[in-house]
Amino acid sequence: MVASRLLRPASRLLSTHRPFISPSKSALQPAASLPTLVNARRYATPSGVKEVAVRDALNEALAEELEANDKVFVLGEEVAQYNGAYKVTKGLLDRFGDKRVIDSPITESGFCGLTVGAALAGLHPVCEFMTFNFAMQAIDQIINSAAKTHYMSGGIQPCNITFRGPNGFAAGVAAQHSQDYSSWYGSIPGLKVVAPYSSEDAKGLLKAAIRDPNPVVVLENELMYGTHFPMSEAAQRDDFVLPFGKAKIERPGKDLTIVTLSRCVGQALTAAEQMKKDYGVEAEVINLRSVKPLDVEAIVKSVKKTGHLMAVESGFPSFGVGAEILALTMEYAFDYLDAPAVRITGAEVPTPYAQGLENMSFPSEDLIAKYGAKLLRV
Amino acid sequence: MFTRALRSGRALPLRRNAFVPLAKRTVTTDAASSHAEKEHVPEKDDKPFEVRLSDESFETYELDPPPYTLDTTKKELKQMYYDMVSIRRMEMAADRLYKEKKIRGFCHLSTGQEAVAAGIEHAITKEDHVITAYRCHGFALMRGGTVKSIIGELLGRREGIAYGKGGSMHMFAKGFYGGNGIVGAQVPVGAGIAFANQYNDKDNTTICLYGDGASNQGQVFEAFNMAKLWNLPILFGCENNKYGMGTAANRAAAMTEYYKRGQYIPGLKVNGMDILAVKAAVQYGKQYTVAGHGPLVLEYVTYRYGGHSMSDPGTTYRTREEIQRMRSTNDPIAGLKQKLLDWEVTSEDELKAIDKEARSYVDKEVEEAEKMPVPEATPKILYEDIYVRGSEPPFMRGRTPDENYYY
Numbered sequence: 001m002v003a004s005r006l007l008r009p010a011s012r013l014l015s016t017h018r019p020f021i022s023p024s025k026s027a028l029q030p031a032a033s034l035p036t037l038v039n040a041r042r043y044a045t046p047s048g049v050k051e052v053a054v055r056d057a058l059n060e061a062l063a064e065e066l067e068a069n070d071k072v073f074v075l076g077e078e079v080a081q082y083n084g085a086y087k088v089t090k091g092l093l094d095r096f097g098d099k100r101v102i103d104s105p106i107t108e109s110g111f112c113g114l115t116v117g118a119a120l121a122g123l124h125p126v127c128e129f130m131t132f133n134f135a136m137q138a139i140d141q142i143i144n145s146a147a148k149t150h151y152m153s154g155g156i157q158p159c160n161i162t163f164r165g166p167n168g169f170a171a172g173v174a175a176q177h178s179q180d181y182s183s184w185y186g187s188i189p190g191l192k193v194v195a196p197y198s199s200e201d202a203k204g205l206l207k208a209a210i211r212d213p214n215p216v217v218v219l220e221n222e223l224m225y226g227t228h229f230p231m232s233e234a235a236q237r238d239d240f241v242l243p244f245g246k247a248k249i250e251r252p253g254k255d256l257t258i259v260t261l262s263r264c265v266g267q268a269l270t271a272a273e274q275m276k277k278d279y280g281v282e283a284e285v286i287n288l289r290s291v292k293p294l295d296v297e298a299i300v301k302s303v304k305k306t307g308h309l310m311a312v313e314s315g316f317p318s319f320g321v322g323a324e325i326l327a328l329t330m331e332y333a334f335d336y337l338d339a340p341a342v343r344i345t346g347a348e349v350p351t352p353y354a355q356g357l358e359n360m361s362f363p364s365e366d367l368i369a370k371y372g373a374k375l376l377r378v
Numbered sequence: 379m380f381t382r383a384l385r386s387g388r389a390l391p392l393r394r395n396a397f398v399p400l401a402k403r404t405v406t407t408d409a410a411s412s413h414a415e416k417e418h419v420p421e422k423d424d425k426p427f428e429v430r431l432s433d434e435s436f437e438t439y440e441l442d443p444p445p446y447t448l449d450t451t452k453k454e455l456k457q458m459y460y461d462m463v464s465i466r467r468m469e470m471a472a473d474r475l476y477k478e479k480k481i482r483g484f485c486h487l488s489t490g491q492e493a494v495a496a497g498i499e500h501a502i503t504k505e506d507h508v509i510t511a512y513r514c515h516g517f518a519l520m521r522g523g524t525v526k527s528i529i530g531e532l533l534g535r536r537e538g539i540a541y542g543k544g545g546s547m548h549m550f551a552k553g554f555y556g557g558n559g560i561v562g563a564q565v566p567v568g569a570g571i572a573f574a575n576q577y578n579d580k581d582n583t584t585i586c587l588y589g590d591g592a593s594n595q596g597q598v599f600e601a602f603n604m605a606k607l608w609n610l611p612i613l614f615g616c617e618n619n620k621y622g623m624g625t626a627a628n629r630a631a632a633m634t635e636y637y638k639r640g641q642y643i644p645g646l647k648v649n650g651m652d653i654l655a656v657k658a659a660v661q662y663g664k665q666y667t668v669a670g671h672g673p674l675v676l677e678y679v680t681y682r683y684g685g686h687s688m689s690d691p692g693t694t695y696r697t698r699e700e701i702q703r704m705r706s707t708n709d710p711i712a713g714l715k716q717k718l719l720d721w722e723v724t725s726e727d728e729l730k731a732i733d734k735e736a737r738s739y740v741d742k743e744v745e746e747a748e749k750m751p752v753p754e755a756t757p758k759i760l761y762e763d764i765y766v767r768g769s770e771p772p773f774m775r776g777r778t779p780d781e782n783y784y785y
Binding site for chain 2: 073099104107110112113114118120123140145156157214245331
């Protein structure tokens with residue numbers, strides 16, 4: 001199952017260049033979701049910037065943290081001999097041995113609980129879920145055993161653990177394998193939750209997660225694993241970490257604030273270019289990076305400037321990340337809004353298999369641009 | 379003889395004898411079944427002497443039984459007695475305080491099961507680890523919590539063992555990982571503690587307890603699998619008090635021989651009413667794991683006198699006669715007391731003095747706990763320790779944005 005998925009998805013789709021706008025645009029055409037600049041560079045530039053795939057950035061983060069601290073170990077299904085179901089842990093077994101990189105049986109509740117126990121006993125586990133869909137088997141351990149123990153113990157029992165794996169929908173894998181858990185984990189006090197978009201995000205946030213003394217959930221995106229991004233010289237260093245709770249303005253703009261996360265950041269960037277071209281408006285794209293804590297300040301600051309807010313995410317609409325962003329905008333930035341804030345989310349439907357139906361279930365670049373234009377009445 | 383039957387049975391291949399009843403007799407729950415010759419009991423308090431355990435103290439599964447003798451001292455026996463009396467006195471205080479409506483929420487007492495918590499503690503060191511479910515007061519006390527801090531926690535006081543944040547089911551101390559409220563979830567977590575021990579090359583053992591009710595949870599078997607697969611130094615332990623809440627073991631489990639439910643993990647069923655048998659079993663189990671043989675599944679056959687929790691009178695699913703019979707004939711404290719007198723380890727007067735000392739210690743601590751202040755109802759205290767100090771987000775949201783707490 002996994003092997004066939006590996007052959008198919010993100011990386012191959014990404015290398016195919018497609019025209020920017022097409023009426024039958026698929027939500028799954030990530031080539032269009034990247035600024036052209038990104039695709040243009042595939043080599044080290046004189047400034048030291050290097051093209052790195054998200055997968056490799058994650059791998060580098062794991063390798064550096066395994067190197068830096070003996071207490072760090074990686075445990076999950078197929079992380080060692082198979083080299084990782086999505087090759088994120090490729091080569092780690094050879095480099096660090098089977099004490100540090102451990103293949104688990106298919107037993108999510110069990111191995112998640114085991115890594116939580118190891119964290120309570122002072123180690124710093126990285127618990128990989130093949131996908132977060134399977135982590136539902138283990139969500140009790142993440143929430144009740146990991147997130148709450150420090151508080152329940154009155155602060156005497158910390159739990160330094162990182163839960164990571166691909167989250168959100170992938171290509172053509174239907175309902176049980178296509179769900180976004182950002183809002184599930186984002187609602188739990190005691191957890192920190194991050195959702196990287198680019199390679200720098202991936203490396204900096206994962207390293208920060210492993211170093212953070214609290215339980216951290218790192219929600220990666222399968223469709224982004226093969227995407228290359230430029231990585232600055234600073235980000236290539238082994239001391240590079242990104243702070244939690246700080247959003248990144250990926251594209252400055254004065255007319256509309258698009259708050260988004262994970263893969264939708266790329267889609268929003270493309271949509272922003274399209275809106276500029278078609279309507280002459282400048283959208284500011286905010287990459288949240290971190291779901292919990294969430295950078296309200298960055299949102300408010302941007303809304304003060306633009307007067308318009310649109311949240312874009314791929315989770316289910318009800319009680320989701322978009323809903324939270326809109327509520328926060330109401331609470332903190334109502335006076336600066338020139339129109340009601342809006343959200344684009346996944347559709348309220350179990351993800352269908354057929355491609356045409358799947359495309360209708362998730363945000364697309366085109367939809368973002370059009371809905372943004374509608375909000376701005378342009 | 380029973381033990382010999384087991385030994386010969388052990389030589390058979392696993393599959394053949396796995397589900398064949400080895401003997402009709404089961405482990406006794408007689409709390410006073412051990413034997414020592416009083417002539418052999420030394421004068422000095424700390425000089426070791428040998429106690430012989432009853433033949434019916436253990437049943438084994440794919441395992442040599444532990445020695446049926448136990449070296450102990452008068453001092454240790456008296457300490458065991460003191461410990462069990464303290465736990466019971468503390469649980470009785472909790473019972474009273476609950477009925478006075480001073481304790482909130484859930485409250486699960488271990489009255490009747492004292493020999494398990496106290497016996498385990500006498501077989502391990504503070505470097506070993508214990509994790510259990512929500513019936514945890516006795517373990518918290520044995521692991522080094524004070525009566526004042528435990529009762530203080532039940533009363534929701536600032537100086538409670540978890541600073542008033544955990545309550546009855548969530549107590550932690552060095553080498554004690556709770557106090558866990560989700561039935562069965564502590565079992566894989568316990569396996570993880572053992573995993574960390576192995577990872578750090580420490581020769582400690584982890585005692586991981588769960589009830590007969592929890593033993594039907596899927597993740598218990600997931601933990602068994604990984605523990606055996608990775609040879610983890612852990613003693614899984616089913617505290618079989620015969621009822622998971624109000625459901626009798628045989629109404630919940632297709633196979634109630636809990637010590638055999640590790641299938642590929644050797645098992646040991648223990649008379650959990652006899653503190654000496656518990657100590658002997660755990661001591662043996664610890665040696666077994668430390669020697670690198672991997673996990674064991676223990677079953678402590680015990681009995682809870684009270685209901686499942688304070689809201690359960692405990693009489694709708696079992697007869698009053700059954701409870702009365704266990705209390706009057708199998709009580710772990712009365713059983714040890716009788717032995718101490720029979721063996722002339724102590725005099726009746728000295729025993730009364732120990733009793734009195736334990737009781738007055740507990741009563742004094744309870745009294746002090748009641749006087750301890752509750753946490754101030756301030757945002758600072760409400761929001762502290764959600765995250766490790768210094769690593770908190772800038773703020774946590776209150777009920778309204780006006781109530782947001784900024785670190």
